Amino acid sequence: MSDDDSLLHPFPHRRSPHAAEAAGRHRAWLERHPLLSTDLGHTAYAHWEVVELAALGYPDAEPDELALAADLMGFYFLFDDQFDGPLGRRPAEVAVICERLTAVLHGAPPDPASPAETAFADLWARSVTGMPARWRARAAYNWEWYFASHAAEAAGRVSERPPDRDGYLVLRRGTAAMETIFDMIERLGRFDVPAAAHHHPVLRQIRQLAADIPSLSNDVRSYPKEAPTGDVNNLVMIVQRERDCSAEEACAVVTAEAQLMLGRCADLVTQLPESYRALGLDPAQRMLARRYAEGLTTWLAGYLHWEARTGRYRTA
Template sequence: MSDDDSLRNPFPHRRSPYHAEATELHRAWLERHPLLHADGSVGHTGYAHWDVVDLAALGYPDSGPEELALAADLMGFYFLFDDQFDGPLGRRPAEVAAICDRLAAIIHGAKPDPHSPAETAFDDLWRRSTLGMPARWRARAAYNWEWYFASHPAEAAGRISERPPDRDGYLALRRGTAAMETIFDMIERLGRFEVPLAAHHHPLLRQLRQLAADIPSLSNDVRSYPKEAPTGDVNNLVMIVQRERGCSADAACTLVMAEAQLMIARCADLVTQLPEAYRMLSLDQDQQERARRYATGLTDWLAGYLHWEARTGRYRVA
């Protein structure tokens, strides 16, 4: 897929100016939690070309140095944790479940294994992410992290199954493994505010949040298809559309991107409706501002991710 095939996005991307400071902090974090190599080195082939800090800077453009470093550490964890399942381990669901169960237990107070970089890294991320946040936010964040971890055993089972998922099954699993709800929780954490409950669960904002989560998954499926197809990773919408339509991979990619483009148009429409929804909820000025900041955070993430994805070396096939 070329950059010319990228989605047309009406939301402008912005970038935090603290890239250099966050890069140094992120490197130090990787050295403390050596996720990149089993031997503890930080020289993961290609990692520097993924521009993980730039994704954080684009996704959370109003973040200061410390907040941006936390976001970069989260991005690095998502990618590197997910990548460990690309090999033989990712076809052993019971072992994947054991790993994920131990990580989920940290949310509820379990001590990490000091010899497990994944556990010490997540313990650090969970502690820093929840620091100073209200109980309701922590409860939501805990649920979303559990959802993320618990989705990986099902993904591993899918790799060895002779029954590829249908569209509904794909969405149910992809929405877990994509970790987007945890990413969106960080809009509030990094901005140090909480969305009013009535606004957070209003149908319009729920729709915007779901679309902002699904669009990157569709675009990512197209970009990662050349890497995933040879490995038997079946949880990819391009493969599902191929089966549904009986078409070529190229045609399926075009259809998936067209679907994502329609979803972007729906996002733009929803954004115009939100101010009236806030007024109908009788939110005061402060509540409306917090809801507005959250909605802007969703579209900032969407714009930033799409800009980053078109340029990162992560999805290029040698």
């Protein structure tokens, strides 16, 4: 059972033994790609425990792979945070930035003067090495979805109107980058999930829940920071408007919803063996599908454990 402060679940969290080595390599990567803002030094950044998130999310990764995972986690946070200020209220400029990064996916050279572009070009090149074309195509689509969603998020800040629940889910599933994070389960493990299993309704539901639960939990923890800045893509704000209630009550509603989703996720996991049999997967294919499903729940458990302890949200 989880020891998270607010959510209970049956998925155990594990930690990679290679975290210390990955931390040193991640620091060197940040120095090569200076993504840290002028008001966020290495000491403050260390309190976010980004490498710890990678170690909990991908506990079976070898040292090289865990270093890649840590660099990816750092990129997500630092790239997203650049839009917390005035830039995040200029959607046309955000769109140009993200279009350039999307172009890198398709072979465009990064601008040497842009740490974001050089960092992402490095991450993408390391990620696709040795992976089959089907995986590369899916990963490229998911990264494009992530980048393109930031312009819509910026537009939402300008409108100062919270989206409805459906609109929130569409945009949040893009900006959360969870599909790219789940693609790395295969990349870091050096395997490829059979297409029939990857797209089976049961596994797709588990993947969606594993993506949405962290978003709901994160909305609760980040609400104190986001509400004063005009960030409207937060489910707590939407619930406040729907129910005309206090922020405290809305946080409780969102947390309860995430808890129900965790129960649904656990129920679906028990249906996977029958799904594999129905698909006629051979033993090797079943093993790959199991590794992927376990990767989803391991990431979920690791994230919730990390989120309850990281200094990234404590200051809010």
